[in-house]
Amino acid sequence: MSVFGESQVDRLTNKLNETPQRITAETVAEAAKVSRAAVSRAFNPDAPLKPEKRASILKIAEELGYVPDRAARALVTRRTHLVGMIVPDVCSPWESQEIDALTTALQAEGFATLLFKTRTDFSMDETLLAYMRGFNPDSVIAFTENVRPHILSRFLDRAVPIYINYLMDEEPADGVRAREPEALYDRIDVDQWEGMEQAVALLAGYGCRRIAYLSGKRDSLAEQARRRTLEVLMARRGLTPPIIIPGDFSYDAGHAGTLDLFRVGEGADAIFAANDESAFGALDALRYELKRRVPEDVKVVGFDDISQSHWRSYNLTTVKVDLEARTRALVRLILRRLKDPAAPALSETVRTRLVVRGTVG
């Protein structure tokens, strides 16, 4: 069964029995007649290595019982190869698509994703963060609306967190950093202005005058940034301020809020939703309960472009966040920070654009 002579296995096995040490990558490299680096690469999926060479190294490693134990390595290198991700809601379509893309990209670089669920209730965060710190992640990805940087920085002595931050308007407001000057963190800025401006222009072009904003969770910074951006964009076009429909990013709140607006309130000729999922709730309320035609009577725009938005029942016009670009930028920030832990705060900007489908037109 062995790809190299039994005597060689015996010799190495005896050597290991004599010295009760862990089997190291060097032992495997010696047996496989390859470099130490090749052994490392063999255990890292997607690291460049010829398939036959990888298969041969893994086979020898298995026969020797070698495991690249990261717990042991972590104490020496201070690297755990774990990237923590703090999310409130793994199963929301947008977040699950983010986690999926990021896990794939991190795995290709030799990292694993460690999930931590938080709530928007800030009272719990400190306990969660202390708990997370115990796993000693190399990096932590967080959203400004879930964990404030000055809280996170107290719990991470080594990892520099990466924040996903929503810009308020077209000037790089740098809002969060301005409020939290003491904490060092790297940042992805999502520039919502461009895509939202395209959406407002399209609605105005179709003659919409009564535009409602279906809001997200009140405490969310993404929500606040989207609402503020919409108000500025509409004011610049001389439109009356948006009618606010209270929401919380969920389908059910979008559905209920839209019913209220048309049954109790004065209605609207367009609804701009803070995310796609709540836009689906608004669409279903308009079509099924309120018997309004979309887009003829009421136009609907969402935000995110989740994969469900192209489904025929919704076919939603929406502001797309470029998830692929955002994932690449996140991985770049993680690798750059690990290479130079003392570098000043790094940031990258991700753009948005309008995807026009059937709910406006």
Add this chain to the structure above:
Amino acid sequence: MSVFGESQVDRLTNKLNETPQRITAETVAEAAKVSRAAVSRAFNPDAPLKPEKRASILKIAEELGYVPDRAARALVTRRTHLVGMIVPDVCSPWESQEIDALTTALQAEGFATLLFKTRTDFSMDETLLAYMRGFNPDSVIAFTENVRPHILSRFLDRAVPIYINYLMDEEPADGVRAREPEALYDRIDVDQWEGMEQAVALLAGYGCRRIAYLSGKRDSLAEQARRRTLEVLMARRGLTPPIIIPGDFSYDAGHAGTLDLFRVGEGADAIFAANDESAFGALDALRYELKRRVPEDVKVVGFDDISQSHWRSYNLTTVKVDLEARTRALVRLILRRLKDPAAPALSETVRTRLVVRGTVG
């Protein structure tokens, strides 16, 4: 700022400076005048502890710079408190709901979820598993359709994997174990029979005779179990075997396959889909492209009961897998296995039932 006297902090700090050891939980316990166990609980969110006591311990731990380093602890206790989860598709609605429920439940027990993405292409699995093994998880959750037990067992010397297994019919077939006798693994059996029988009875009760089965991915064991169960159930009622619509669990394949069945093939008076997401594709094709009324002309049943299934546009009748019961059972299996690593293989069964909504009736 300190909750205890500065001199005490100084004394402890000096003591630590003299002896260049890591700050231990014992040091924190001494300073906080609590037990060692209380310090542990303070760092475990949801472990029972009075809020004031937790706050006080965390504050003192922070002042002392104490971090419960799991990498260091793992070498002593052989416990990493990591639970690996091998999934092919984090962002599918069903899997993301599973990951969410499991992460919440594991966090409450002091474990963190480590995500590994695999493909149904088995060629990659060995590399991925070797990679995962390096993180030394305490437990690994896998689906039989993604990773075969005999492959996984070669890569996990310590953790006993937990398999999620779909039963073929009403007798506990124990199919996977029968085929892989050498590997020890704990198991969740999903008994699909009961919910599927209810669905077939309902369709038969409404007079459906030409029932189509919209399949999942061909290699999936969940798919094979659902198809086989449906064939047996229909044969027992004297119905002709289901017409097979090739699918892959996706919305797009469900949509395209349904178009083919009605435009090229002979159509059907009911479609039983292998999962909810592909049922949505079938529904949209029937309503928008084929101008069929659901449920009047064609009835549709799904499988899973994802949160999107109650959305007004779909309002899908579906076979519900009890996710809450399944999550509880998984956590129970993990804890029982860690308590007794040598116990014989453990298993629990999760039931299914029909949820009747608007697409049959």
